[in-house]
Amino acid sequence: MTATIARRYRGRQRVKDRFISIFICVFALVWIFPIVWTLWSSLRPYKEIRANGVFSAPESIGFGNYSTAIERMDLPTYLWNSLIITAPAVFLTLLFGSVTAFVVSRYSFRWNVSMLLLFTAGNLLPPQLVFIPVFKAYLTVGDWLGNRRLFYDSQWGVVLIHVAFQMGFATFVLSSYMKTIPKEISEAAKVDGASVFRHYWNVMLPLLRPPLASLAVLMTTWIYNDFFWALVLMSNDSKRPITSALGRLQGEFVTDYNLLAAGAMIAALPTLLVFFILRRQFISGLTLGATKG
Amino acid sequence: MGDMDRSVLTSQGFRPNRRQFLIGAAGVLGAGAFMSSCGGSSSLSFGARTVDESPTTQLKGLISAYEAASGNTVVYNATESNAFQNNLSQYLQGTPDDCFQWMAGFRMQFFAEQGLLTDISDVWDEIGDQYNDSYKIASTGLDGKQYFVPQSWYPWGLHFRKSMLADLGIDPDGIYDWDDFLGMLDGMKSKGLVGFAAGDKGGWEAMGTFDILNARINGYQYHVDLMAGREQWTDARTREVFTYWEQLVPYMNDNVLDLEWDGAMQLLLQRKAGAMLMGSWFGGNFLEQSQEDYDDLWIIPFPEINPEHARDTIDAPIDGFCVAANGENTDGGKDLIKFAGSKEGMQAMLDTGVPMTSANKNQDTSSYDSFQKQQLAVMDEAKYITQFLDRDTRPDFAGPVVGPAFQQWFRDPSSIDGILESLQEQWDALPPL
């Protein structure tokens, strides 16, 4: 390839690149527009929109809708519910995922591969497939143990089902990552006479920080955003996390949609914050098995 | 109040219709026992089926009055109406509130059959004299016991703004039959307005129109039989309902499937539509808007189509309360339901200022405003009452099958024959109850 031809290719490429850049840029703005619009609506009082129309120039901008939303929609309760469901669920998922991945990748048993398959397949099952038996099981076991509300209509029931479903993905990611950790480290630990527990706790776990961090971010987002399980496994609306409660709020405030916009923005805030703060860990920790070189 | 002599026959699917009367005084003992046995105060929970402002005010008024009268504390749990209905089966099996808001008809009888509702015949023995027989019949389960206490009812009729009709020079009482009705619609259309506001996004709203057209054209008995599966959807008589319905389509808004009932109401509220067939519950919404809007609201019975049946039938669903069998404090629930069904309870709800047409005889109808009096007049004209399609027929048919079928019809009215065939096929394929 002569230098001139290579240069011409690069020149043409640059033009193409410019087009692509502009295209992507414009679309990125289009992409976030609906969110911006909702944010904008949330800052304007509904009375104004009703009187002057959707595109009217703003007379008053402010966080009035937000304070009203927090009061009337009982948002603190729902956000708290989200917290007490998401935090334990993420913690348990990572715990279970890491111990399983640890055993499967560091100790070879015959059933290692089948275990992995079981977990990953389980992760992909549609939730609608299991919900009636789970519902009945929760009630029955609750009755046996004397407290109907032990699993049904309780945060723990929702936590457990989340853990059961998300475990597979955590196991998969962590075991993929562990494959990239040299076996020598584990061998050294065994030579030093470490017990299995110490092997896990003191040797492997500290090395797993990157994928654990990104998994934590992903899991938090998924579990926080879940809509289905809390809807069907809880009967008391005031125990539901905010995402399931939004359905109720949409029914209640259907006409005052600026207020609803404020509520939706508040509901979206936690995951947005988590995403922005932990953006870097997000991508770097996800090893999906693409081969190097 | 008012001798409302009409028969309320609830269609019971595969069971025969029969009038239910009090069975034996024996089971009535001790009705007063639980009232006086509560030495201390207890705690119970109440489940509301709505989160809308006006009904919530009303219910909270009831609850506070009860708490004051009985000394018990009540936890108030509200769920949005669709979510409540979708979850009811799980709710009742699991951890229901002691007393909750529900509807009369097969919907109630079904859950009573499954053992999920508490028998409250003893409560009826105490408060039964405050209700007409027809309400008691509507509150009775398939086994002859009562499981429901009525709170309020509302008729389904043609609503419109008096001022808009006055603009056209039409007298509301002058709209008696189908031709009068079309004449009014023409008038609205000539002014560039939507004549007949309709919304069917929720899948149930259009059932009201079907019910009333069927009852007007083919009569009450045919309608009841169709709901119970004794008549065919493919019958020419059923087909005729749609012929008439299609005449209304040119006067409807374009986006029927994009609006739910409140969207259609908005059209009326904003003076963009002339008339709407709906239940009268939304009076409160008009009142929220302004007193003038509420005063402008009026209702008349749906016009006569077949002189043989005149205007003798009306959809008037009854809303009320039930006591759950799996609640934690069933006695408390019964106590609350007794209060709710009594004069005091009714008065507490009326005192909140939200308009309500109570089922209780004791409501002083002289205090009704003119809109409520008109609702009463509309009801009085009817001899037969139905509960609305999704309460009168099997729930696994109404929601999943009939709802989509009507929505399908709105998309393409000419496909009616195929739709009716499919409806009949799906009815025939339903598993035994």
Next chain:
Amino acid sequence: MSVTTAGEPRSRRRRRLSSRGDRATLGLFVGLPTFFHVLLVWLPALATILLSFTFWTGINFSDITWAGVDNYDNIFFSTPAFYDALRNNAIWLGWFFLIATPLGVLLAYQIDREIRGHRFYQSAYYIPVVLSLAVTGIIWNFMLRPDGFVNGLLGRDIDNAVSFFGNYDINIYVIMVMASWRHIGYIMLLYLAGLKAVDPALREAAAIDGATEWETFRKVVLPTMRPVNIIIVVITMIESLRAFDMVYVIYGTSAGLPILGILVFQNIAGEGASMKGAAYAVILFVLSIGPIIAYLRQQFRQDVS
């Protein structure tokens, strides 16, 4: 048993796996998660499959009666809504496969090339993924309702608004746009993660050889990304079959847009509950098995190697 490094004569001093404490730990490590997983996922799945062959309202255990294949019969021969749902899921799958996923992949590739502002784009396109579907439903409702943004832009009022959700000819595509809004960002991020692991030397070599970016992508990057490609394909299929949340938020259980997920919920929840819903769920499961197995085979191959 545990593989040790070759021939260490001092093996006696090393803790062997036969130590009780170690075995207990391992047992617990593996046993507890598996117990929960099997208990809450696989056993219920099996139960639902069995229940799909019965008549039951889901309330009293004593009411379960054997139905054989009646529920399936009902679905296949007496429920036109089923075929509408299949059609809609197929459109969903087609759209995701041919439009949304490829766009996500191309987007990932461009962002990986670190064009100007790539960090901003990364976030902008990914934000919809971070939002709950309930919030997404509300946001798009604002945009597309009769009194929302788009209709306002077109100058239409509530009575003559463009019926985005109510017009059944276009509503599937409206939902597709909403679903893609989320899906593209998701695929983009997954692919990006994979791309970061590709050796840059490969791409440099291709560039030196005078290949255009497109050729580099097609002939160099894409083949190396095979494992990730498979993941992307599987996720695309699963997401389009499992779809439920977004449609539920807009339409509830009314039949505005029948898809398999909604049909399951409609028949298994609420007052008309029957095991027809379980049959729908099983059909959903069977359709999902194809991609699940493809995914597992790819994993298995990897693990063996």
